[in-house]
Amino acid sequence: MQLYNKLSAKEREALLEEAGEDRLTLSFYAYANIGNPHLFRNHLFIAWDKMEVLGRIYVAHEGINAQLSVPAKRFLEFKEFLDEIYFLKDVRLNIAIEHDLKSFLKLKVKVRDKIVADGLNDETFDVTNKGVHVDALKFNELINDPNTILVDMRNHYESEIGHFEGAITPDVDTFRDSLPIIEEDLKEHKEDKNLVMYCTGGIRCEKASAYYKHRGFKNVYQLEGGIIEYARQVEKLNLENKFIGKNFVFDHRRAERITEDVISHCHQCGKPCDTHVNCANEACHLLFIQCEECAEKMDNCCSEKCKEIHALPYEEQKKLRKGKGNSNKIFKKGRSEVLKFKQ
Template sequence: MKRLFNRVNNRELKARLEESKEQRITLSFYKYHQLEDPQAFRDDLYLKLSECGVLGRIYVANEGINGQMSVPTEQFDNFKTTLYGIHWLDGVRLNIAVEKEGKSFFKLAIKVRRKIVADGLNDETFDVTKRGKHLRAPEVNALLDDPETIVVDMRNHYESEVGYFERAIRPNVETFREALPIVEDLLQAEKDKNIVMYCTGGIRCEKASAYYLHQGFHNVFMVDGGIIEYAHQCEQQGLPNKFIGKNFVFDERLGERISEEVVAHCHQCGQPCDTHRNCANDVCHVLFIQCDECAAKLHACCSKECADFTQLPSEEQERLKGTVEFNGTRFGKGRYRALRKQGL
């Protein structure tokens, strides 16, 4: 019987990825589609993608699929043939990463979820197929040049901290679920204005635009293919790139550079920096921004407390687990001011 799950230790898989010379392509895709049996689809897909050497994280639900992955360059054509051989995924757009580094995932994980993006919405209360208009890069730039246009970042605070479109409203939220009602409240007086929304690859805006149209907003637009596709179109067509900084990505890279500007700061010393890390103290593991100097000084940890903890013998660390509070205990994603308060 063929295996439907990875059974190798994560640490070993990461080491294999780092040592591998294999060229890989990082990409993402999504598709809303009604699936009667997500589990059966998931198991079949796992076998098919495993044969293509795919690594990544894929969510499958009754409403469709949302995937981020890397594919061996030599297997890319085979992968596309396999994917497009699934009738409802035939021709689905593949958002190829802006940066060419393919070491983005170290295992294949396909999970069945209630939704492919956690949004907290009751889809039965509105028509999710009536979405906002997709904008290509020239249309995006034209609308952004209009000072009356409202630009909304539908991502989380740790994503928009390192990069954003000019003049964008950037909600201080940690989840998409939180962002939806906050943005709705912020824009109550702007229902007749042009509203341009964007996210990483477009999937969050698909649902958000349908919801806001249902809520009475009239001119809702979204960046076609999100930041990733916009950046590709600007490069291919020689257009001005109005996205500033880095695009946060949910894989081992944690970001890909879109423009040369560095708009964020090291959460510890405050100097310009946009390098995300997870705290090296696995008991904490908080996501935060850290420059190389602070990383060297604090062993890639978010605080002196975590750095000291990682230097203890493993037996002592194990004994203290659950008795010490770290940054990751208090909040899931680091914020600039929250970490600086520690006086580092």
């Protein structure tokens, strides 16, 4: 019985190209009390591997967080499987605006302590006591209200390429960093302001809204389905779109364009650009914004040093990496002294 992925990304990529079948990129999450996450993880992997589902899925005692690529022809089978799990029946599926055959190249189902790392150790904190979910129409009404404070619950590299007009965009690396910062900044408005939050698909806001209610905020709201669902409703209902730029996503596409506005800059030359790339030097792999001209000039690298390493024969590069841990740049997305135009 296969319980883990056995194909490399290159092998899977070749199979996908050969098959040439349409796939749907989607995501979903659910907070629930899962007694045995390891058993549930194996159940998911066995079923989804047979369906040729690919993606990155985290399972914990507190629930599930999934980002997936599903063969279009097997979507109904996939949906029926979810509906047979009591806490996933009719779960919201955030279908991507743009689909890519290679959005995911492996099936990874991992057991984690939490589905969203929050750094909290508070046994009185009830994640199910969440804020009020609002759709795109109500969300627009709320953020037009001068009594509303709008907060982006995403990280700096996400909000840099796209965000809602007038939103507070904390300059943070992780979700856990944002929780205490936002609470401190807004502590005087716990009772007199509407606290409205948004994120990519809703999972971070779900936890944040419950946390801020726990910390005494009275009027807490979250955008249901996140930016992904907002963009869909805006188009379907012909609503005013208050999001500008791109929506960062955590798959090989890296982003979905919501509007044509380019609100960020190439981190190497300062030219308007909103294309995220990873440094081609595998020992670095820094995520940053790079325009086409700089990509050509720098051989898809973030610095001259990485460019020199990337130019070496692959075996030489492997020798240089041998015995060394991953560079901190891998985890410090978009932050490095070599990025002269990182704002």
